Structures are given as structure tokens and as C-alpha cells.
Amino acid sequence: MDYNDIKELDEKYYLSTFGSxxxxxxxxxxxxxxxxxxxxxxxxxxxxxxxxxLGYNHPALGKAIVEQVEKLLHCSNLFYIESQAQLAKLLVENSCGDRIFVCNSGAEANEGAIKLARKYFYSKHLYRYEIITTLNSFHGRTMATLAATGQEKYQKPFEPMPTGFIHVPFNDIEAIEKAITYKTCAIMIEPIQGEGGIIPATAQYMQALRKLCDDKGLLLIFDEVQTGIGRTGKLFGYEHYGVEPDIFTLAKGLGGGIPIGAFVAKDFVASAIEPGDHGTTFGGNPLACTAALTVLSTILDKNFLEDVKTLGHYFQDRLIEVKEKFPFVREVRGKGLMLGMELEDRIPGKDIVLDMLDKGFIINCAGKNTLRFVPPLIIEKKDIDKLVENLEVCLAKESHNA
Ligand SMILES: Cc1ncc(COP(=O)(O)O)c(C=O)c1O
Structure with a gap:
């Protein structure tokens, strides 16, 4: 089918939630x-x-998926599943967690983390259910994760929201301290706000959060849906901060394109879950777990993460050079290959995205007006150089128009 035919079908039959x-x-x-x-x-x-x-048509990922498709796609969690058990082992051995649960998406992973936090206190006969999250955060589109998300624009049309979520400014430890009550059970944050515009938590904030949770007996949950699986140059975002969460969630990069999500918890929390408390039909099926196992093994292999880190530094330096040439670039932020370039409001990021697309580069806009760069982790220096060269041309055009 050609582009126009596809567009026509989409516009006629698909829910118009993605707009144009x-x-x-x-x-x-x-x-x-x-x-x-x-x-x-x-x-x-x-x-x-x-x-x-791992980009597109990655040989190891393609091979593993095809072999698994020919063997077994799905069989249900009624049974023991080899790739699920192996994935659990690999994730636990390489993280601060002790137990994992596999589901299908980031929102579902966060739902699971929320349920686990509440169950932990329920099992202690404590009525503590409120979770403090941050403004400008993004945790998903299901009702509970929408309520957790600190952005009113996503919530308004679907009110009333499920109760039990309090939002406070990001990177503000005092605001969290003030929001804690006898009902608080957990604090949930993204180590780097992704959809909110690539805004990293400060090390001071993360360390203070850990201490606060320890002092007050609260659970610390990190939403690593976007930051996890090597994106920031470390396997998990929290590794940059010298703190460990009690629960963290994954999705996005974990399956390399096959839908999968997961939450990982320390034993003392995970042990609150009893048979029947949580479940899923599709989550953790042999196909998704085989894909995740391959992605994870590839990322853990040799110098993979070291290369992401080096390339991330290179990319960030190149973007800082761009910032120096264009005064309307407010800030370059991020870690590893999760980078953002915030523009002044008068420069429409969305137009730059379209202009770049026309030039053969895919970028997008997150938060208020931040160009977001989250390439495959196998991106090369020469691709970064080409992107920067073309970005400068687009920004020069915009500065002319502004
Ligand atoms: C940090 C974070 N959490 C949760 C989600 C929701 O993930 P999903 O769209 O897979 O439900 C996203 C999606 O962008 C995200 O960035």
C-alpha cells in the first residue's frame, strides 16, 4: 500500500487519539x-x-524471535516458562531487585508496582495507600497510572481520578517532606522525567529521597520505563545516583520492539504478594521473554554499555556546541542516549521535528518545547554528526523566521 492509502484508512477507521x-x-x-x-x-x-x-533487523534478536515463534508463542502462566525464568534470573542478577513480574507495557508495570506497594502495607495491617509522585511526571494511561501522572491535561477529561496520589514539584525534597502523612506508603519518581522533557533528578534529591523513605518507613519506587535497559549508559537509571529503589519498573527498551513490561522488587516487599494477588494472561509469554532475554544479554555483553556512555557524552557535547551557536536553545540535558534540547517558546519544536523529518532524521518533541533524542543504543558517531549538521540548518532557518 502506498502512504496515501494507509493514511486514508487510518483517518477513516482508527480512533483519532493520535491526531495527525x-x-x-x-x-x-x-x-x-x-x-x-x-x-x-x-x-x-x-x-x-x-x-x-538494538535498532532494526538486529541479527541476534531476529534469530531468537524467529526460532521462538517456530517453537512456542504462548502457553499461559499456568505453567513454568523457561525464558521467563531465565529473564527473571538475569534481571535479578544484574539489579538491586530480588523478584520480578513480567507484564505487557509500562503502564501495566507501574500498576503492578502501585499494587505491590499497597499490598506491602496491607499485609502489615497498616492503612497506608497514598503515593507521592511529581508534577510533570508521566507514568502511563491506565486510570491508576494516569492518576499517578503529574500532568492535569491528561487527567481532566477522565475525572474523577482514582484516589491515593499526591503530586509535588520535581527535584524538591521539602515538597515531598511536607506531603508525607500517616497515609503515605510510597514515593514514585522517574530518575529522568522523559515525556516531561528529559529532566534529570539531581543526585542530592535522589539521595535525600532514599534517606527520607528509610527514615519514615516508606517505599521508594523508580519508574525506569524510559530510563531502564541501558538508555542512560548504565543498565538502570538509578545506578547514576548511588541509591537503590525498593521497587522499579521497566518496559520500552526491554523487548527491543516486542511489547513487554516488568516490575522488579526487593524481597522484603515482594514477599507481601501471595498467590492470586496479581496476574496476567499475556505477560511473560515465551516470545516476549525470549526477546527481552536477547536484548538484555546483548546489552550486558562486553563493552556495550561503555560504548553507550561514550557516545552519549559525545552526542551531548555536540548538542552543547549547537546551543552555543543558537541563543534560543535554553538547555541541553540528559544522560547517555536520553538527551533533550529545550528551546525558547517562540521557536516551535514541532516545526523543527517536521523539518528534520523532511531531511531524513527522526526526532520528536517532549515536555513543553524540548527536542528529544533517544536513538537505538547502537547509533554511530557518524549518524550523530549527520544529525547535528542537519539540526543546525533547521535551527538557522527557524532563527531567521523568528
Ligand atoms: C516513564 C514512563 N512510564 C510509563 C510509561 C507508559 O508506558 P506504556 O506506554 O508502555 O504504557 C511511559 C511511556 O512513555 C513512560 O515514559
């Missing part, structure tokens, strides 16, 4: 490039929104 999408339809991908229905190449700095960790 970016004007391209992709047919296939290879490495860090996507190719549209006309055969035009695009270098991808969005990676399906931090999902396609």
Missing part, C-alpha cells in the same frame, strides 16, 4: 535507519520512543 500523525509510513528498518513506502531513508533518533534498543 507525522506524515510518513515505514515499510522496514535496518540498523538505525527506517525506510518509508517510497524507499526514502530516515536515520532514527526516536527508536519507537526509546523502544528499539
Amino acid at each position: 500523525r507525522l506524515p510518513v509510513s515505514f515499510e522496514y528498518g535496518e540498523g538505525c535507519s527506517l525506510y518509508d513506502t517510497q524507499g526514502k531513508e530516515y536515520i532514527d533518533f526516536v527508536a519507537g520512543i526509546a523502544v528499539n534498543t
Whole structure:
């Protein structure tokens, strides 16, 4: 089908929640490039929104998935599942957690973390259920994760929200201290706010959060849906801060494109869960777990994470050079290959995204007006150089128009 036919079908039959999408339809991908229905190449700095960790048509991932498809797609959690058990072992051995649960998405992983936090206190006969989250956060689109999300615009049309979530400013420890009551059970934050515009937590804040949770007997939950699985140059975002969460959640990059989510918990919390408390039909099926196992093993192999870190530094330095040339670039932020460039409001980030698309580069806009760069973790220096060169051309055009 050509692009116009696909667009026509979409506009007629698909729920219009994505509005007008970016004007391209992709047919296939290879490495860090996507190719549209006309055969035009695009270098991808969005990676399906931090999902396609190993890029496109990765040989090991493709092979593992195809072999698993031929063996067994799904069998239900009524049974023991080899790849699920192996994935659990690998995640536990490489994280601060002791037990994992596999589901299908980031929102579902966060739902699970919320349930686990509440169950932990319920099992102690304590009526503590409130979770403090931060303004400008994003935790998902299900009702509970929407209520956890600190952005009114996503909540308003769906009120009333489920109760039990309090929002306070990000990177503000005093605000959290003030919000704690006898009902508080946990604090949940993203180590780097992703959808909110690539805003990293400070080390001071993260360390103070850990101390506060220890002092007050609260659980610390990190939403690592976007920051996890190597995105920031470490396997998990929390590793940058010298603190460990009691529960953390994963999704996006974990399956390299196959839908999967997970929450990981320390034993003292995980042991609150009893048979029947939680479940899933599809979550943790052999296909998804095989994909995740392959992605995780690849990332843990040799110098993979070291390379992400080096490239991340290089990319950030190049973006800082761009900032120095264009005064309307407010800030360059992020860690590893999760980077953002905030622009002054008068420069419409969305127009730059379209202009870059036209030039064959995929980027997107997050938060208020922040260009977001979350490429496959296998991106190369030469791709970063090409992106920067083209970005400068687009920004120069915008500065002319502004
Ligand atoms: C930090 C964070 N948490 C949760 C979610 C929700 O994940 P999903 O769309 O897989 O439900 C997202 C999605 O962007 C996210 O960035």
C-alpha cells in the first residue's frame, strides 16, 4: 500500500487519539535507519520512543524471535516458562531487585508496582495507600497510572481520578517532606522525567529521597520505563545516583520492539504478594521473554554499555556546541542516549521535528518545547554528526523566521 492509502484508512477507521500523525509510513528498518513506502531513508533518533534498543533487523534478536515463534508463542502462566525464568534470573542478577513480574507495557508495570506497594502495607495491617509522585511526571494511561501522572491535561477529561496520589514539584525534597502523612506508603519518581522533557533528578534529591523513605518507613519506587535497559549508559537509571529503589519498573527498551513490561522488587516487599494477588494472561509469554532475554544479554555483553556512555557524552557535547551557536536553545540535558534540547517558546519544536523529518532524521518533541533524542543504543558517531549538521540548518532557518 502506498502512504496515501494507509493514511486514508487510518483517518477513516482508527480512533483519532493520535491526531495527525507525522506524515510518513515505514515499510522496514535496518540498523538505525527506517525506510518509508517510497524507499526514502530516515536515520532514527526516536527508536519507537526509546523502544528499539538494538535498532532494526538486529541479527541476534531476529534469530531468537524467529526460532521462538517456530517453537512456542504462548502457553499461559499456568505453567513454568523457561525464558521467563531465565529473564527473571538475569534481571535479578544484574539489579538491586530480588523478584520480578513480567507484564505487557509500562503502564501495566507501574500498576503492578502501585499494587505491590499497597499490598506491602496491607499485609502489615497498616492503612497506608497514598503515593507521592511529581508534577510533570508521566507514568502511563491506565486510570491508576494516569492518576499517578503529574500532568492535569491528561487527567481532566477522565475525572474523577482514582484516589491515593499526591503530586509535588520535581527535584524538591521539602515538597515531598511536607506531603508525607500517616497515609503515605510510597514515593514514585522517574530518575529522568522523559515525556516531561528529559529532566534529570539531581543526585542530592535522589539521595535525600532514599534517606527520607528509610527514615519514615516508606517505599521508594523508580519508574525506569524510559530510563531502564541501558538508555542512560548504565543498565538502570538509578545506578547514576548511588541509591537503590525498593521497587522499579521497566518496559520500552526491554523487548527491543516486542511489547513487554516488568516490575522488579526487593524481597522484603515482594514477599507481601501471595498467590492470586496479581496476574496476567499475556505477560511473560515465551516470545516476549525470549526477546527481552536477547536484548538484555546483548546489552550486558562486553563493552556495550561503555560504548553507550561514550557516545552519549559525545552526542551531548555536540548538542552543547549547537546551543552555543543558537541563543534560543535554553538547555541541553540528559544522560547517555536520553538527551533533550529545550528551546525558547517562540521557536516551535514541532516545526523543527517536521523539518528534520523532511531531511531524513527522526526526532520528536517532549515536555513543553524540548527536542528529544533517544536513538537505538547502537547509533554511530557518524549518524550523530549527520544529525547535528542537519539540526543546525533547521535551527538557522527557524532563527531567521523568528
Ligand atoms: C516513564 C514512563 N512510564 C510509563 C510509561 C507508559 O508506558 P506504556 O506506554 O508502555 O504504557 C511511559 C511511556 O512513555 C513512560 O515514559
